[in-house]
Amino acid sequence: MDIIEILFTAGFWAATLRIATPLIFGTLGELICERAGVLNLGIEGIMTMGAMAGWMWVYMGGDLTSGILFAAFIGALFGLLHCIFSVYLGLSQHVTGIGITMLASSLSYFVFRMLLPNATTPPKIAPFQPYAIPGLSDLPFVGASLFSQSPMTYAAVIMVIVVWYVLYRTPVGLAVRMVGENPLAAEAQGINVLSVRTGAVMVGSALMSVGGAFLTMSAFDAFYFGMINGRGWICIALVIFASWNPGKALIGALLFAGIDAWQVRVQQLPGINIPYQFFLMAPYVLSILAMIIMSRKARYPKALLVPFRRGERT
Amino acid sequence: MIRLEPRENAPVWLTLSAPLSAIIAAFIICSTLILWAGESPLQAYALLFKGAAGSRFALTETLTRATPLILTGLAAAIAFKAKLWNIGGEGQFYAGALMATWVGTGAITLPTYVMIPFLIVMGALAGGLLLLIPTVLKNRLKVDEVVTTLLLNFIMLLFVNYLLEGPMKDPMSMGWPQAASIIDEGVLPSIMAKSRVHLGLVVALVAAVLAWVIMRFTVWGYEIRAVGYNAAAAAFAGLNVNRTILLTALLSGGLAGIAGVSEVAGTKGYLTLDLSPGFGYAGIAVAMLAALHPLAVILSALFLSGIFVGADSMSRALNVPTYISDVIVATSVLAVLVSLMLTRYRLRWG
Numbered sequence: 168m169d170i171i172e173i174l175f176t177a178g179f180w181a182a183t184l185r186i187a188t189p190l191i192f193g194t195l196g197e198l199i200c201e202r203a204g205v206l207n208l209g210i211e212g213i214m215t216m217g218a219m220a221g222w223m224w225v226y227m228g229g230d231l232t233s234g235i236l237f238a239a240f241i242g243a244l245f246g247l248l249h250c251i252f253s254v255y256l257g258l259s260q261h262v263t264g265i266g267i268t269m270l271a272s273s274l275s276y277f278v279f280r281m282l283l284p285n286a287t288t289p290p291k292i293a294p295f296q297p298y299a300i301p302g303l304s305d306l307p308f309v310g311a312s313l314f315s316q317s318p319m320t321y322a323a324v325i326m327v328i329v330v331w332y333v334l335y336r337t338p339v340g341l342a343v344r345m346v347g348e349n350p351l352a353a354e355a356q357g358i359n360v361l362s363v364r365t366g367a368v369m370v371g372s373a374l375m376s377v378g379g380a381f382l383t384m385s386a387f388d389a390f391y392f393g394m395i396n397g398r399g400w401i402c403i404a405l406v407i408f409a410s411w412n413p414g415k416a417l418i419g420a421l422l423f424a425g426i427d428a429w430q431v432r433v434q435q436l437p438g439i440n441i442p443y444q445f446f447l448m449a450p451y452v453l454s455i456l457a458m459i460i461m462s463r464k465a466r467y468p469k470a471l472l473v474p475f476r477r478g479e480r481t
Numbered sequence: 482m483i484r485l486e487p488r489e490n491a492p493v494w495l496t497l498s499a500p501l502s503a504i505i506a507a508f509i510i511c512s513t514l515i516l517w518a519g520e521s522p523l524q525a526y527a528l529l530f531k532g533a534a535g536s537r538f539a540l541t542e543t544l545t546r547a548t549p550l551i552l553t554g555l556a557a558a559i560a561f562k563a564k565l566w567n568i569g570g571e572g573q574f575y576a577g578a579l580m581a582t583w584v585g586t587g588a589i590t591l592p593t594y595v596m597i598p599f600l601i602v603m604g605a606l607a608g609g610l611l612l613l614i615p616t617v618l619k620n621r622l623k624v625d626e627v628v629t630t631l632l633l634n635f636i637m638l639l640f641v642n643y644l645l646e647g648p649m650k651d652p653m654s655m656g657w658p659q660a661a662s663i664i665d666e667g668v669l670p671s672i673m674a675k676s677r678v679h680l681g682l683v684v685a686l687v688a689a690v691l692a693w694v695i696m697r698f699t700v701w702g703y704e705i706r707a708v709g710y711n712a713a714a715a716a717f718a719g720l721n722v723n724r725t726i727l728l729t730a731l732l733s734g735g736l737a738g739i740a741g742v743s744e745v746a747g748t749k750g751y752l753t754l755d756l757s758p759g760f761g762y763a764g765i766a767v768a769m770l771a772a773l774h775p776l777a778v779i780l781s782a783l784f785l786s787g788i789f790v791g792a793d794s795m796s797r798a799l800n801v802p803t804y805i806s807d808v809i810v811a812t813s814v815l816a817v818l819v820s821l822m823l824t825r826y827r828l829r830w831g
Contacts, residue, residue, distance in 0.1 A: 208627065252815065252818065252819065256485070256819060256822055257485065257822075258818050258819070258822055261566050261627065262561075262769060262818060263815075263818065265568070265765055265769075266769070266811060266814045266815045266818065267815075269762075269766065269807065269810065269811035269814065270808070270811035270812065270815065272807075273804055273807030273808045273810075273811050274808055274811075276802075276804040276807070277514065277802050277804040277805060277807075277808050280802035280804055281514075281517065281518060281802055284800070284802070396635075397631070397632065397635045400628055400631045400632055401632070403625075403627070403628050404628045404632070407625065407628075442643050442646075442647060444639040444640065444642050444643035444646075445639075445643065447639050448635075448636050448639045448640070451632040451633075451635045451636045451639075452632075452636060454628070454632050455624075455628075455629050455632055455633075458618075458624045458625065458628060458629065459618060459622060459624055462618075462622040462623055462624045463622070465623065476485060477484070
């Protein structure tokens with residue numbers, strides 16, 4: 168097998184979709200926040216919290232589906248906290264976001280240790296099992312690679328369509344995009360800028376949290392410290408790469424995950440003598456490269472980072 | 482509804498008491514977690530304080546831990562002042578430590594009084610140059626530096642990991658991934674008998690005072706503040722914004738790099754992958770608690786270090802996970818942010 172043949176194995180495509188899933192959720196979540204004009208640097212912490220909360224729910228006896236909903240709920244709460252600071256009090260979104268990441272990740276670790284003080288080896292849960300779509304999964308090649316995935320992976324792809332539809336085809340989506348581009352005009356239309364921003368950030372944070380939960384409830388079966396490992400920051404890069412467009416976010420996440428799945432397999436080929444650390448760097452280097460490539464096209468939402476205070480001109 | 486109304490001017494007592502009351506509020510909020518753990522918050526905080534400052538040993542440990550935090554805190558404070566969002570302190574810390582290891586483990590031998598300044602300058606250069614990459618990308622191509630500096634942290638840590646398992650691995654380390662020791666001439670001497678407090682603390686304190694002087698009294702500091710306050714207006718006034726941001730980056734990255742030198746040549750003696758338990762990230766919290774004021778960074782670094790050291794010893798005695806320290810720090814940061822805003826705005830109901 169050589170470095171090209173990898174691309175023709177079903178395992179590679181299955182892995183691509185699996186690696187892409189948390190990135191799709193995270194990128195969609197961040198995209199919704201930024202479209203409403205709020206940069207959410209809390210993403211890394213919120214994903215950690217989602218990974219812990221969803222897993223803990225199941226470990227304590229809940230079922231998987233309600234665990235996902237619980238993770239989403241907790242994520243939304245942290246989104247609300249972000250908004251109290253960044254939207255209602257108008258504090259710097261950078262600083263607030265970093266604070267939220269610190270709080271959410273430290274609380275995740277605290278709660279985990281609190282509930283499982285003596286766990287030396289991380290305890291496990293029964294995670295989501297791959298679901299073979301009847302009919303489609305019997306197709307040669309694509310059946311095994313694309314249609315025998317975790318239910319959360321299908322949900323992620325469906326979520327792309329939902330987010331796209333809501334953003335571009337519904338009044339709610341129009342309001343979200345408006346408060347991110349021109350909040351004064353939105354207010355003149357009778358839209359409550361602060362409420363729309365808060366709603367968007369809560370929904371976005373819920374999605375991020377579900378992305379984190381995928382790691383502990385589907386990709387793996389345990390919660391590890393530091394397991395998000397920069398995925399949140401990569402999602403922020405992917406939002407820029409995708410020009411704040413849900414469809415392109417899906418393509419970006421798949422492209423990114425594909426290269427990641429590919430490098431893992433190249434590492435194992437005989438005759439490859441590059442130290443493994445350089446392969447592990449690939450996702451981070453790729454994210455930076457993606458941002459450089461898209462830098463000329465990046466068209467940030469106009470009101471991103473600008474707090475809105477009623478009756479005050481910015 | 483709540484409205485925010487700008488204050489004409491904030492009284493001095495308010496500006497000073499706001500952060501203090503915020504920190505007290507943070508402690509009260511976090512006591513709910515201690516209650517949940519089934520312990521008494523008063524006892525926990527008393528033990529925490531005792532662990533941080535209750536004995537000579539505790540105090541010197543707090544000072545040792547505060548040394549890198551002062552430097553990474555200054556790095557964040559100066560960059561944030563220019564609205565250069567340098568979240569890459571951790572990577573710059575390792576760049577400095579790496580450079581000190583590269584030139585300080587036998588490649589160059591100089592008399593002590595030249596060797597130590599040499600290591601510091603080289604480490605500062607390494608940290609500054611690492612931050613220069615995302616800064617140039619920001620200036621030239623408008624690439625968001627928050628993400629690039631963050632991602633560079635992960636890249637740097639993997640690079641150090643590679644070096645420690647490969648080219649830089651000490652053959653005498655019995656298989657542990659660690660580099661050779663810094664030569665005796667380069668080791669920062671202890672400044673307090675029977676403690677780990679070393680010359681790095683003096684370096685950090687001098688750096689804080691220098692940073693304050695630069696920010697407060699020099700044209701350069703004025704330019705940094707002007708760019709941070711309103712880059713467009715600064716450019717209109719004829720200021721070279723890009724150049725100011727580049728210099729800020731060198732200064733900020735350099736300070737984080739010196740923190741790395743101080744840890745590798747002062748506290749530990751050789752480079753390992755766990756040299757920093759997140760000093761770079763904690764530096765951001767230090768800067769935010771200090772409201773980006775260089776002298777307040779010293780107090781804020783001591784506060785954080787005290788929390789970390791104290792929580793370690795408190796969690797050994799009580800059934801409270803040591804992660805309580807990070808929760809207290811994060812809560813304090815958010816509370817101080819709100820309190821500082823309330824010194825500028827008034828809350829009005831209706």
